[in-house]
Amino acid sequence: MPVPTTRDKNPASILIEADKCSGCGLCVNVCKDFGLEIVNNKVHQSDKALFGCIACGHCMMVCPTDVIAIEGRTLSPVLMFELPEKSQAADYESLLAMFKRRRSIREFKNKAVEKEKIEKILEAAQTAPMGIPPSDVHVLVLENKKQVRLFAEDFSNYLKGLRWMSSRWFLALIRPFLKKENNEMMHDFVKPLFDVYVDDMDKGNNWINYDAPLAMYFYGSPYADPADPIIAATYAMLAGESLGLGTCMLGAVHPFIQNGKKASAFRERWGIKYPSREGLVVIFGYPAVHYQKGVKRTFAHIHRVS
Structure with a gap:
């Protein structure tokens, strides 16, 4: 039975x-669908496939003699490319230096992000791994400051219709039904968020997406692995950093536009095709501030088993 996505619900074809x-x-070793086997020293399709070919392409890309071609689920041999030389790849120290230099930037110069850089960010983000190919990540790209502002204003107006969610009577009503952590989040985060997003926008202050010169909203589909848009957004953020842009991940827009008729209407206005379990907005622009120092972060807990 093939694994469904919005892009294709059929298995790919394996041509040998x-x-x-x-x-x-090698192809048999890398195929985790058990779709290949060696018979009489030659590769054949097996009758033990778990799902049918999901078009990960591993067998095709590992084969030293170009025996296998995968067609379908958006994959084709014409999409293969030679891997960059290892000498071109960033070593650990270079990568760690970029991670350490990255700060969340919310103050931007009044300078547009060039089209070439936008395309490079998208190109990098499309290399992100996914749960099941083909990728079911969708991206809304707001390519200039005007569109970013219009999105924020529309979102703020949309929130006005949901203002009751932060009212005292509603918070008191739902308190017995929520866990302690959720109650604290509603009272200490969601309510102040409504206040600043709506009231300050009416005063001309945009704390929703900070009038960034570029914004990208990564989201999935009902079929997508919930981690997929988060990973793609992370790749995009790091690509922006490598291109000299300041970046910041914004998680507060996504949860508010998932459920209900008004949310559906908002998504339709902005060409957002699906509700999604997870999603992130990433903003980009040339930094108006430059940090002199970083701060060491830690995980809440690391449990080592050896």
């Missing part, structure tokens, strides 16, 4: 030129 096969078995 068996006469070219050396019988090395």
Whole structure:
């Protein structure tokens, strides 16, 4: 049974030129669907496939003699490329230096992000791993400050219709039904968020997306692995950093536009195709401030098993 996505609900086709096969078995080792086997020193499709080919492409990309071609689920041999040389890749110290230099930037110069950089960010984000290919991540790209502002104003107006969610009577009503942590979040985070998003926007202050020159909203579909848009957004953020842009992840927009008719209408206005279990907005722009120092962060807990 094939794994469904919004892009394709059928398995991909596995095309094999068996006469070219050396019988090395690399394709069999990397196929975690158990869809291939070696018979008489040649690769063949097996009858033990778990789902049917999901088009991860591993067998095609590992084969030293180009025996296998995968067609379907948005994959084709023409999409393969030669891997960059290892010498071109960032080493650990270079990568860690970029991670350490990155700060969440919310103050931007009044300077547009060039189209070429926008395309480079998207190109990098599309290399992100996914739960099941093909990727079911969708991206809304607001390419200039005007569109970013219009989105924030529309979102603020939309929140006005949900203001009752932060009212005292509603918070008191739902208190017995929520866990302690959720009650604290509603009272100490959601209510102040409504106040600043709505009241300050009416005063001309945009704390929703900070009038950034560029914003991207990464979200999934009902079929998507909930981690997929978060990983893609992270790749985009780091790509922006590598291009000299300041970046910041914004998580507060996504939860408010998932449920109800008004949320559906908001999504439709902005071409957001699906509600999604997880999603993130990433804003980009040339930093108007430069930090002199970083601060060491830690996890809440690391449990080592050896």
